[in-house]
Amino acid sequence: MTASxxxxxxxxxxxxxxxxxxGNPYISTSALADVKNVSAPxxxxxxxxxxxxxxxxxxxxxxxxxxxxxxxxxLLSIRRHRLVERFLVDVMHFGWxxxxxxxxxxxxxxxxxxxxxMSELAGHPRRCPHGExxxxxxxxxxxxxxxxxxxxxxxxxxxxxxxxxxDESVLKYVESLGIKPGMTLxxxxxAPFNGPLQIRVNDTIHFIGHELANILRVCSEKxxxxx
Numbered sequence: 001m002t003a004s005x006x007x008x009x010x011x012x013x014x015x016x017x018x019x020x021x022x023g024n025p026y027i028s029t030s031a032l033a034d035v036k037n038v039s040a041p042x043x044x045x046x047x048x049x050x051x052x053x054x055x056x057x058x059x060x061x062x063x064x065x066x067x068x069x070x071x072x073x074x075l076l077s078i079r080r081h082r083l084v085e086r087f088l089v090d091v092m093h094f095g096w097x098x099x100x101x102x103x104x105x106x107x108x109x110x111x112x113x114x115x116x117x118m119s120e121l122a123g124h125p126r127r128c129p130h131g132e133x134x135x136x137x138x139x140x141x142x143x144x145x146x147x148x149x150x151x152x153x154x155x156x157x158x159x160x161x162x163x164x165x166x167d168e169s170v171l172k173y174v175e176s177l178g179i180k181p182g183m184t185l186x187x188x189x190x191a192p193f194n195g196p197l198q199i200r201v202n203d204t205i206h207f208i209g210h211e212l213a214n215i216l217r218v219c220s221e222k223x224x225x226x227x
Contacts (some may be wrong), residue, residue, distance in 0.1 A: 131181030
């Protein structure tokens with residue numbers, strides 16, 4: 001069965017959620033329902049369709065995971081989505097907080113030929129505007145090495161790797177602090193008991209909460225290049 005646009009979208013979300021689970025390929029249907037903002041029965045119906053098509057495996061009490069075919073479909077969908085985001089930001093000058101939903105709407109309607117042209121015009125980027133890696137045309141996902149800002153060493157300089165949020169207000173606030181993937185920040189201090197973090201960005205000191213720091217991932221300059 002050829003994956004429909006809706007099926008590809010679900011497969012892509014399964015891949016995204018699993019990619020933040022430190023090697024655990026299984027995700028819960030409740031996590032998928034939360035991300036998709038749909039009911040549990042709606043997720044159950046879609047998971048059954050994906051299972052029947054051979055795109056996922058579903059084990060009681062463990063959750064669902066992608067099959068090799070499901071992963072291939074997921075990566076193609078993710079590549080299309082992230083390149084559309086990159087094109088909208090780099091070529092059409094939209095803000096990074098504006099493009100996630102637009103890419104969702106456009107992705108299924110954009111042909112592979114158009115997507116590759118978008119990639120060319122955007123300079124063949126390796127990351128989306130939010131720092132997530134862009135799969136290669138042959139369906140390989142570059143390996144990302146980074147760590148939560150909350151777990152980073154005090155007194156060190158880092159490159160901002162990824163911002164794990166599509167919330168418009170969060171992204172606008174993060175940008176107002178000068179924080180974006182590819183930018184440098186210094187973790188100056190961290191208060192105990194999940195207290196605020198003190199960071200330096202462009203010679204300006206900011207204090208950010210533990211919750212915000214938990215969606216920011218950082219790395220070295222070499223790691224950011226996805227070598």
